[in-house]
Amino acid sequence: MEQIAIISDIHGNLEALNTVLKDIRKRGIKRIFCLGDIIFKGIHSSECIRLIRDNCEVIIKGNCEDYFNKDILSSNPSDRTKWNNKFLSKEDKEFISNLSYSYEFYMSGSLIRLFHANPFLIAKATSTFDTLERKYEMFLHSENTISDKIADIVIFGHNHTPLLDKLYNRILINTGSVGDSTDIIRNDKKDGNVKLTTKATYLIIEGEYGSMEYKDALNFQFVNLVYDIDKEIASWNDDFEFLEYKNELYNGKYRDMEKIKKQLKERGVDVDTI
Template identity: 45%
Template sequence: MDQIAIISDIHGNLTALQRTLEDIRERGITHIYSLGDIIAKGTHAEECVRLVRDCCEVSIQGNCDDVFSRDMDLTGVDQLSADRFRWNQNKISPESKEYLRSLPFSHEFYLSGRLVRMFHAHPGKNDRYIGAIDSFDHLYSMFLPTEKTPSQEKADIAIYGHIHLPFVQKLYNRIILNPGSVGNSMDCVRDPERDGDVRANTVINYLILRGTLGSRDWNGPLSYEIINIPYDIEQELSTNGDNIELEAYEKELRLGWYRNMAKVERMAREKGLLQ
């Protein structure tokens, strides 16, 4: 049986990435695939890109990898956004920018008969937000091919990152998997009255897939496991003194409190998921 570790949304958090790779190694797993957003937010973007290049046999492009590796015309952009853009862009070398620009949008493979498709956020758009709880129509669209997917088949298993929240959802005889985030874990809807222990929220998350890689035979074994690992958050924050949005970043790492939570809550209300 083959084992594949799927990691996502490292976001420049080197302590979390090193701890993740150590955990993967300890389990004897050699196939590591990345779902993108290696950079942005945390200060160690360059180190994280280099580690992913060294360790991951598959690496696809996230929206942040895309945006911050390209030159952008900042005229008319507000000051904070422009400063943030420059800060994130200055964290990566020309060579790493070229690597990030060259990454594919999507990757497909067979595992114990199933067609598995990986993409960062949605098969058609790398920054579209599809929540763990969403309409059946939105969730179903995650299995459909687009002009950006390697094949025009419907996927049996769709794997994406982007929302920084791990989950498994089965529908229409198909499965959606999200490994959560390595370096920027969060729960996007929060309420002090309802919240459980924050330590359940601020851990590293990644996914282990087990099956027969490359096999079209449905009789092979298949399993998926979401891993939770604590890591030294204070160690990472102690090296982020230059972070352009340190306060928001600290709140995310220590409390899993998303900086744009109001936006996600608004979306949840619009969908009728929250009063």
């Protein structure tokens, strides 16, 4: 059986990416697939693009790649375009603008589909709190998917929080994040384990790659790695300061938590009792 490493949401964090790549190499895993959000937040976005290009066989576009290449298409200046021009080369921008939306393959008889967040929208993923119907939409095909089949297994990123959910005999998996691991459901009363939620996280799948027969095993493993957050932050130079990102790295606390809480409350979820 073959193992494939699936990594996502690196966000320019070179220390976290190097730690993950080293671990994958140590395990002898040859195939690495990346689900996007290589860039933005961390200063090392260009170096991360280089490493991903050198190491990954499949590279999917994330919402950050989608957003940051917009200056190629438009002359409309924005803060993000300024950030983009400061940290990415022309070649980087061309590269991220040409990434594919999704990828799919068979493994041990199951059709596995990959995308950054959702088959229909690049920046909207399902979460633990969604209804079964909303989660089921993740398995449907769209104009962005390669085939028009309903997937058996969907693997996505975007939320920065690992998830494994089984529904209607299908499997929904979030890989977690390499460079910006956060726990979106953590609250001040029951605040979880900060040291766990800020580790570099990725997924290993194991099975018969390319096989449409159900006869072989299919296994999943989440890997959580300690990496040197202090070293990553110390490498930021003086003109780069993203306090929210620093807070995410040190505390695993998502910057938009208040917004998410509000959205969840509107959907009837009492986040304080989770």
